[in-house]
Amino acid sequence: MTAIFRLESKKRVRGSVILVAVFAVLSAMYFSIFPEYEEDAEALIDAFPEYMLDFFGLEALHTIEGFIAAEIYSFFWVLLVGIYFAYISAGMIVKDIDRRRMDLTLSNPVSRESVILQKVASLWVPLVILNTGVPVIVYGGSVLIGNTINPEAIVLVHLLSVPYLLVCAGIGILCSVLIDRVRTAQATAFGLVIVLWLIDSASALDEEYEWVGDLTPSRYYDETAILVREEYAYADAGLLTLAFVFLLGVSVLLFIRRDIH
Amino acid sequence: MxxxxxxxxxxxxxxxxxxxxxxxxxxxxxxxxxxxxxxxxxxxxxxxxxxxxxxxxxxxxxxxxxxxxxxxxxxxxxxxxxxxxxxxxxxxxxxxxxxxxxxxxxxxxxxxxxxxxxxxxxxxxxxxxxxxxxxxxxxxxxxxxxxxxxxxxxxxxxxxxxxxxxxxxxxxxxxxxxxxxxxxxxxxxxxxxxxxxxxxxxxxxxxxxxxxxxxxDRSGKHVWLHLRDDVVENEFVTEEMINVEITDNAIQFTYTGDYNSLLSHLTSYAIDDIEISNPQLDDIFKHYYSEEFTEET
The missing domain is CATH 3.40.50.300 (P-loop containing nucleotide triphosphate hydrolases)
Structure with missing residues (x-):
């Protein structure tokens, strides 16, 4: 029983390729300005207010690793790709119900558990395409400008982001089974990912409130630590994976129980 | 099963x-x-x-x-x-x-x-x-x-x-x-x-x-008649006739009684034209949705 998985997987290809293209353009831009930027980096960084660096978790901005972690990963990967995963997952169930596709799907000998799990499993497509395309582009870019980044760190900055992206997808799928309107479900998932990211970033500014950020997924994925210091937090990735499994489990249970109107 | x-x-x-x-x-x-x-x-x-x-x-x-x-x-x-x-x-x-x-x-x-x-x-x-x-x-x-x-x-x-x-x-x-x-x-x-x-x-x-x-069957027969003379309602219409409609010498109704008594009733009239048919389900449906029915329930 893989019909749903196959169809859903096909639907994910276009968006994933477009996103890789976006990252290609961004990378081209950042890598091309880096050599010039490097010369005045010290002065530029001194001009940044301290809280800005803390907010984005930036360090070693004068190195290619710090610069790419800041420009490509801190914002675009964590936020943009996180939102993408939450958004498409938020459409998976509620949109099918709204468009009456779920009625036909469930007239087949396929259980609701299988429907939702096959749909979520189709996320392998963006995970593979993005995590293959973007690291190749980033590594190639660093080689081109003669400032090679350790490929192991690039691989891990992507590998360890997978559980984070899955948690974003988990937030989306939960919205999709809980909320009856497509727009509301997608906007809620979208908003939650942004708000959680803001909480993580803002709480990092004040030691007294830093613990609040422990409840946000992006706290458990530190792109700067991976690229600059080559510190790989496998335990944090494990925690994120558990969180994803929990969100998915709750979503499956809710979907099995609800009426489909 | x-x-x-x-x-x-x-x-x-x-x-x-x-x-x-x-x-x-x-x-x-x-x-x-x-x-x-x-x-x-x-x-x-x-x-x-x-x-x-x-x-x-x-x-x-x-x-x-x-x-x-x-x-x-x-x-x-x-x-x-x-x-x-x-x-x-x-x-x-x-x-x-x-x-x-x-x-x-x-x-x-x-x-x-x-x-x-x-x-x-x-x-x-x-x-x-x-x-x-x-x-x-x-x-x-x-x-x-x-x-x-x-x-x-x-x-x-x-x-x-x-x-x-x-x-x-x-x-x-x-x-x-x-x-x-x-x-x-x-x-x-x-x-x-x-x-x-x-x-x-x-x-x-x-x-x-x-x-x-x-x-x-239960809903009777639809009957349509043209009499030679104008229909006199209280003389012609019996209890078994429902949904009666009369225009001058034409009358149509649904007959719910015994067919023989309908036929013997009709012999006392001069009939120009007649049609007896099954009622459309629409008519039966009307019966289930009529106010009469609503009162029954």
Whole structure:
């Protein structure tokens, strides 16, 4: 029983390729300005207010690793790709119900558990395409400008982001089974990912409130630590994976129980 | 064993009963008409049979599987076809791709044969389809795995009269070869033409469950007369005549009594023209929806 998985997987290809293209353009831009930027980096960084660096978790901005972690990963990967995963997952169930596709799907000998799990499993497509395309582009870019980044760190900055992206997808799928309107479900998932990211970033500014950020997924994925210091937090990735499994489990249970109107 | 069996099936939304204690059985190999106006609760029944919504009370079985048993219900769906009133296809797929998709889940051994009768433009994307093409694609997907039971919700909606006839004929052949059809419709003439038995649902309640023939018998005969002289109402009309309409020397009514007494009654009049026929299901339907009926309940 893989019909749903196959169809859903096909639907994910276009968006994933477009996103890789976006990252290609961004990378081209950042890598091309880096050599010039490097010369005045010290002065530029001194001009940044301290809280800005803390907010984005930036360090070693004068190195290619710090610069790419800041420009490509801190914002675009964590936020943009996180939102993408939450958004498409938020459409998976509620949109099918709204468009009456779920009625036909469930007239087949396929259980609701299988429907939702096959749909979520189709996320392998963006995970593979993005995590293959973007690291190749980033590594190639660093080689081109003669400032090679350790490929192991690039691989891990992507590998360890997978559980984070899955948690974003988990937030989306939960919205999709809980909320009856497509727009509301997608906007809620979208908003939650942004708000959680803001909480993580803002709480990092004040030691007294830093613990609040422990409840946000992006706290458990530190792109700067991976690229600059080559510190790989496998335990944090494990925690994120558990969180994803929990969100998915709750979503499956809710979907099995609800009426489909 | 009944193909479908409803036992006190009830679905309530707050104070409103969309289905209120419906009990009926659809036998194997029959074509059962489920008749009622829009909003009567027909689709609510179907959605419960498919396990999309859960009954508040009571239950039903579909091909032997209790609808409250999710696993059993999922299994029997391999032998079930469903034609929903609103066809939710994936718009960006072509007709062929959509059929491939369903075929992977439940087979398509009769696909080619069906496509000779109903032929939507399979190479085109579904988003370009007319209502009729959409419906034809729906019919093909509902029957292509040669199911034992097909549940159809307003199956002719969007079809032109020619295709409607073709569907009716096709259904007759299917039933002859043993398929069971649950035919939900608000179109009375269609149910009269196609179905063996009919259940009439009104405001969530089953108000009649009969053979079409018996229903017609019980509802008497429609009589239309032209007398030579003007009709004198209090002299001509008897208690057995209902829905009486008189215009000068013409009179029409539904006769609910013994036919012999009608004929002997008529011999005392000079008759220019006469027609005695079965009432349309519409007239019977009116009976179930008349105010008189509302008072009875």
């Amino acid at each position: 009944a193909a479908i069996s409803l036992e006190n099936l009830t679905k309530r939304y707050g104070d409103v009963s969309a289905n209120d204690g419906i009990t009926l059985a659809v036998e194997e190999g029959e074509i059962f008409g489920y008749l009622g106006p829009n909003g009567a609760g027909k689709t609510t029944t179907i959605r419960q049979l498919l396990g999309l919504i859960k009954p508040t009370e009571g239950t039903a079985t579909v091909l032997g599987a209790d609808i409250r048993n999710r696993k059993a219900l999922t299994e029997v769906k391999a032998d079930l076809g469903y034609l929903p009133d609103e066809l939710g296809f994936d718009e960006r797929l072509t007709g062929n791709q959509a059929l491939d998709y369903f075929a992977r889940m439940r087979g398509d051994q009769r696909r080619e044969e069906l496509l000779e009768l109903f032929h939507p433009p399979l190479a085109k994307k579904i988003e370009t389809y007319s209502a009729g093409n959409r419906r034809m694609l729906g019919i093909v997907q509902a029957f292509m795995h040669d199911p034992e039971l097909v549940i159809m919700d307003e199956p002719t909606a969007g079809l032109d009269p020619l295709k409607q006839d073709r569907l009716h004929q096709f259904l007759a052949e299917e039933v002859a070869s043993g398929t069971t059809i649950f035919f939900s419709s608000h179109i009375l003439s269609e149910v009269q033409r196609v179905c063996d038995r009919v259940g009439i649902i009104r405001e969530g309640q089953l108000v009649a469950l009969e053979d079409i023939e018996k229903l017609l």
